[in-house]
Amino acid sequence: MKLLSFDGDFRAYKAQIAAAYNGISLETVKVDMAAKEHLKPEFLAKNPLGKVPVLETDSGSIFESNAIARYVARLRRDTELYGVSFFESGQVDSWIDFCSHELELSVTIWLYPVLGFRAFNSGMHAKSVQDVRNALTVLENHLLLRTFLVGNKVTLADIVNVATLFYPMKFLLDGDFRASFPSVTRWFMTCVNQPAFKAVLGTTTLCTDEVLADGCSVKASKIAGGAKKAGGGKAKGGDKKAGAGKAKGGDKKAAAPAPAPAAAPAPAPAKKEKPKGPFDDLPKSSMDMDHWKRTYSNSRPDYLSSMTTFWNEIFDKEGYSIWFAKYNYNNENTVGFMTSNLVGGFLQRCDGVRRYAFGTMVIANEEKPFEVEGIWLMRGQKIEPMLDANPDAEYYTWTKLDTDDAAVRAKVGAYWCAEDSLPDGRKLFDSKLFK
Numbered sequence: 208m209k210l211l212s213f214d215g216d217f218r219a220y221k222a223q224i225a226a227a228y229n230g231i232s233l234e235t236v237k238v239d240m241a242a243k244e245h246l247k248p249e250f251l252a253k254n255p256l257g258k259v260p261v262l263e264t265d266s267g268s269i270f271e272s273n274a275i276a277r278y279v280a281r282l283r284r285d286t287e288l289y290g291v292s293f294f295e296s297g298q299v300d301s302w303i304d305f306c307s308h309e310l311e312l313s314v315t316i317w318l319y320p321v322l323g324f325r326a327f328n329s330g331m332h333a334k335s336v337q338d339v340r341n342a343l344t345v346l347e348n349h350l351l352l353r354t355f356l357v358g359n360k361v362t363l364a365d366i367v368n369v370a371t372l373f374y375p376m377k378f379l380l381d382g383d384f385r386a387s388f389p390s391v392t393r394w395f396m397t398c399v400n401q402p403a404f405k406a407v408l409g410t411t412t413l414c415t416d417e418v419l420a421d422g423c424s425v426k427a428s429k430i431a432g433g434a435k436k437a438g439g440g441k442a443k444g445g446d447k448k449a450g451a452g453k454a455k456g457g458d459k460k461a462a463a464p465a466p467a468p469a470a471a472p473a474p475a476p477a478k479k480e481k482p483k484g485p486f487d488d489l490p491k492s493s494m495d496m497d498h499w500k501r502t503y504s505n506s507r508p509d510y511l512s513s514m515t516t517f518w519n520e521i522f523d524k525e526g527y528s529i530w531f532a533k534y535n536y537n538n539e540n541t542v543g544f545m546t547s548n549l550v551g552g553f554l555q556r557c558d559g560v561r562r563y564a565f566g567t568m569v570i571a572n573e574e575k576p577f578e579v580e581g582i583w584l585m586r587g588q589k590i591e592p593m594l595d596a597n598p599d600a601e602y603y604t605w606t607k608l609d610t611d612d613a614a615v616r617a618k619v620g621a622y623w624c625a626e627d628s629l630p631d632g633r634k635l636f637d638s639k640l641f642k
Contacts, residue, residue: 208231208232208233208234208262208263208264208265209233209234209235209236209262209263210222210223210233210234210235210236210260210261210262210263210275211235211236211238211250211253211259211260211261211262211263212235212236212237212238212259212260212261213237213238213239213240213259214237216259216260217370217371217373217374218259218260218272218370219235219259219260219272220370220373220407220408221272221273221275221276221363221366221367221370222260222262222272222275222276222278222279223235223407224366224369224370224403224404224407224408225276225279225280225288225363225366226279227402227403227404227406227407228280228283228286228288228361228366228403228545229279229280229282229283229286229288230283230536230539230541231279231282231283233279238250238259240259245257245258245259253268253270254268254270256270258270260272260275261275262275262278262279264278273303273307273367276303276363276366276367277289277303277363280363280366284598284599284602285536285549285552285553285599285602286545286549286552287358287360287362287548287549287552288361288362288363288366289362289363290357290358290362291358291552291555291556292556295357295358295362298356298357298364299356299357299362299363299364301364302356302357302364302367302368303363303364303367305342305345305368306367306368306371309338309341309342309345310339310342310368310371310372311371312338313335313338313339313342314335314339314371314372314374314375316331316332316334316335317332317335317336317339317375317379317427318374318375318378318379320332320420320421320422320423321378321379321418321419321420326422327420327421327422327423329422329423332420332423333430336427336430339375340387343387343388343391344387344388346368346388346390346391346394347387347388347389347390347391350390350391350393350394351390353394354394354397355394355397355398356368356394360548360552361398361401361403365394365398366398366404369395369398369399369404372395373399373408373411375414376395376411376413376414377411377412377413377414378414378417378418379414379417379418379427380413380414380417380427381414381415381416381417381426381427381428382413382414382415383426383428384417384426384427384428385413385414392413396411396413399411402542402545485560485587485591485592485595485596486563486586486587486592489526489586489587490525490526491526492523492525492526492527492586493523493526494521494522494523494526494527495521496562496563496565496586498521499517499521499522499565499584500565500642502516502517502521503517503565503623503642504642510623510624511620511624513624514616514619514620514623514624518616522610524610524611526586526587527584527585527586527587528584528585528587528588528589528607528608528610529582529583529584529585529607529608529610529615529619530582530583530585530590530593530605530606530607530608531580531581531582531605531606531608532566532568532580532581532582532583532600532603532604532605532606533579533580533603533604533606534578534579534580534602534603535602535603535604536602537576537577537578537579538576539576540570540575540576540577540578540579541575541576541577542575543570543575543577543636543637546570546577546579546636546637547570547636547637547639549579550568550570550579550637550639551639552599553568553597553599553600554568554639554641556596556597556598556599557593557596557597557641558596559592559595559596559597560585560586560592560593560596560597561641563585563586563587563592564583564584564585564586564593564641565583565584565641565642566581566582566583566584566623566640566641567581567582567622567623567625567638567639567640567641568580568581568638568639568641569581569622569625569629569635569637569638570635570636570637570638571629571633571634571635571636572633572634572636573634573636577636578633580622581603581622582608582618582619582622582623583641588607590605590607593605617630618630625638626638
């Protein structure tokens with residue numbers, strides 16, 4: 208894929224940072240705006256608006272920076288740039304739209320005269336400063352008790368908003384202005400110091416002295432709180448409130464309207480039948496999953512001691528099966544904490560099978576590439592319920608294990624109870640339990 212833009216385009220940063228998180232190669236092709244390359248027929252065939260950035264893919268071109276960023280973010284569902292659930296995906300979209308409508312426009316009206324892209328206008332400048340302050344106030348209130356905008360990790364919502372604030376934080380929002388927004392500043396610095404952000408933005412230094420556009424003599428920190436609210440001035444002819452004077456003929460009050468008749472009670476909703484789950488039609492099993500989970504937990508710290516009880520007294524091979532899972536893209540796992548986040552997100556999406564599943568996911572090797580594997584106990588003899596419940600499961604190869612094989616039983620015990628290393632000698636970087 209190729210991203211057509213110019214050097215330093217903050218709108219292009221959105222897709223570039225998302226690509227860095229997803230491990231996607233994104234070639235950037237420079238468009239010479241001074242030579243009006245963006246207005247030539249070959250460019251207009253890619254974007255009829257004649258604007259950058261534009262993404263070239265094997266299927267065709269995509270324009271508008273947020274659409275491009277969304278496309279790149281969705282290429283890897285397992286990195287969860289679009290959240291860990293449909294609800295979180297909606298929240299991500301909310302903050303992307305917030306950025307477009309409440310932040311980005313105001314930022315550019317303030318920033319472009321500073322960069323020399325347009326002439327300074329004092330009225331537009333004062334309005335844009337106030338609008339930026341209003342948008343940052345919304346962010347400040349939201350981030351007061353949160354590390355990131357959505358969930359507990361970086362999403363496209365953070366990427367889009369940070370990219371939009373990148374130049375303001377470097378050139379416009381000095382210490383006096385930022386003093387009202389400590390949570391926004393903390394969040395911004397947390398994001399720009401993540402490896403994927405730094406790979407695109409480099410080292411970020413916050414503004415210490417606001418850069419003023421030609422014709423501007425007042426710093427934003429001096430005018431941001433002084434703009435009058437719409438409708439806040441006095442009405443012509445005095446400070447009487449509209450409708451506050453007495454009506455002609457005296458100060459009699461209008462008669463109160465007659466109360467509306469009470470509405471008829473709504474009919475009781477029809478009782479809905481509970482939909483069948485993926486395990487409801489399976490024959491009854493002699494194995495009690497909750498009993499096994501308690502047995503395992505109570506064996507701490509010697510978890511391996513519980514395996515004898517599992518094989519001899521608890522496991523029902525007719526009602527349950529055991530599967531080995533191997534992540535299909537282990538060669539891309541080059542950052543340890545990101546690999547741990549990947550596994551954590553996978554386990555969060557397994558809630559639909561929690562009553563009927565048990566397993567561990569391990570991250571092998573102390574250096575890149577980090578290898579993600581796991582062994583899972585599942586109700587029934589098929590892995591489809593896992594694939595249906597967790598969309599990330601399709602990124603793994605699932606192999607059913609022969610539980611009568613002594614070597615397989617030893618491997619299962621090693622994975623479920625491993626602390627420092629695996630039987631093949633690989634050291635553990637991390638391991639996570641699902642029960």
